[in-house]
Amino acid sequence: MTELQENSHPHHLAKRPPRSLAEWVSFSIALCIVSVIAALVVYAWASDRDRPAALAVQKTEPIREVNGQFYIPFEIANSGGETVESVQVIAELKIGEEVLESGDLQFDFLSQGEKESGVFIFKRNPSAGQLVLRVSSYKIP
Amino acid sequence: MIQSYRNRRSSSWIAEFDDLIRGASGGFLFGIPLLYTMEVWWIGSFAHPIRLLMAMILTFTIVFMLNRTDGFRKSSNTQASDAVIDSIEAMAIGIICCGLILVLLREITWQTALSETLGKLIYESMPFTLGVALANQFLGGETHSNNSNNPNQKPSDQGRLNATFADIGATLIGAMVIASNIAPTDEVPMLVAAVSGLWLLAVMLISLLISYAIVFQAGFAKQSQRQQQKGIFQRPISETLMSYLVSLFAAAVMLVFFSQLHLNDPWQMWLSYTIILGLPATIGGAAGRLAI
Numbered sequence: 001m002t003e004l005q006e007n008s009h010p011h012h013l014a015k016r017p018p019r020s021l022a023e024w025v026s027f028s029i030a031l032c033i034v035s036v037i038a039a040l041v042v043y044a045w046a047s048d049r050d051r052p053a054a055l056a057v058q059k060t061e062p063i064r065e066v067n068g069q070f071y072i073p074f075e076i077a078n079s080g081g082e083t084v085e086s087v088q089v090i091a092e093l094k095i096g097e098e099v100l101e102s103g104d105l106q107f108d109f110l111s112q113g114e115k116e117s118g119v120f121i122f123k124r125n126p127s128a129g130q131l132v133l134r135v136s137s138y139k140i141p
Numbered sequence: 142m143i144q145s146y147r148n149r150r151s152s153s154w155i156a157e158f159d160d161l162i163r164g165a166s167g168g169f170l171f172g173i174p175l176l177y178t179m180e181v182w183w184i185g186s187f188a189h190p191i192r193l194l195m196a197m198i199l200t201f202t203i204v205f206m207l208n209r210t211d212g213f214r215k216s217s218n219t220q221a222s223d224a225v226i227d228s229i230e231a232m233a234i235g236i237i238c239c240g241l242i243l244v245l246l247r248e249i250t251w252q253t254a255l256s257e258t259l260g261k262l263i264y265e266s267m268p269f270t271l272g273v274a275l276a277n278q279f280l281g282g283e284t285h286s287n288n289s290n291n292p293n294q295k296p297s298d299q300g301r302l303n304a305t306f307a308d309i310g311a312t313l314i315g316a317m318v319i320a321s322n323i324a325p326t327d328e329v330p331m332l333v334a335a336v337s338g339l340w341l342l343a344v345m346l347i348s349l350l351i352s353y354a355i356v357f358q359a360g361f362a363k364q365s366q367r368q369q370q371k372g373i374f375q376r377p378i379s380e381t382l383m384s385y386l387v388s389l390f391a392a393a394v395m396l397v398f399f400s401q402l403h404l405n406d407p408w409q410m411w412l413s414y415t416i417i418l419g420l421p422a423t424i425g426g427a428a429g430r431l432a433i
Binding site: 019020021022023025026027029030031033034037038040041042043044045083085108109111112113114115141 | 154156157158161183186187189191194197226229230232236252253254255257259262263
């Protein structure tokens, strides 16, 4: 313990100077920040109660071909209120009734209102058949 | 009369600024290892709002108790009303600094959902806020008792060299301690995947700013002594730059030691890994220089 601290501790009640304007200004800003965060938490609580997850996958940009491989970008969104874990996305390329190629991808987390993107890479041209993208499963944390 | 009133007013703003910087520095020293822990981001991501509110109340209670004895300010608090005000300020400092680092590390972006942002922010700011309240206990207050250090005294070349080595050694040890805690984990590769381009430059800039703030602005123990340190790099800015380079070196060594980087990896990977781990390493290095 330093000498200064030792001296200032026993009589701090009398010694503490009144709060300066600077201290009041920084306190007001701090109070605003903490209240806004608390208010947002309450808002999030009120808005997402008991709404289960709702997941949707869709293709985004056009498919591009690089070195004989087809890149299929997609986006997955959770429009529900619940956060989900281990979201499995499956892509299948069907020509007629036969599935010629498939791929799968897992997302760790998808919280309320969150969007994530990913890319499937196929060897065959997806426009030659019917490309199906779907969410197959998720875990409730 | 007016002059002295103005002086008093501007000095109160400077004192307030110093108090806030000291709080933030304490927060960085205490909170940075958890900012590099992905489990905390995940727990925050799916925490229910009730848990978040409880976390905020818990943080407030602990910080309030700490502020009753010794907070981040030079003057100590005993009155409950003062401790309440300081606790709210400590929480705000924690939230702002954590928010800054989480945005910098691309853990919070425009795409991040509101509930996830709040979860990450509140869970990460908990240890950070405790660090703010512990700022004074950490490295002690400024003593101003630097009479033994006469600035006019001309140091010998030998003494200057020894002081420089002592600085580099302390930075290296502090940086190694923090870097060795983070280097073996998966956070560095994960963060590197998200942080690129201009964001890496921003990480470098923030690393330098935090290091400068901890050593030369926060008013921790030995600050005035450090300002008169007689090393070759005795100027604050050159010392900050030098210690940043030393910390980057320590980060790189630790990454190689824990097999995260190999000699045949591309240089871009070396660069980004080292800069990302350099942020906590620099904070460790700054703490190291204050500790000697």
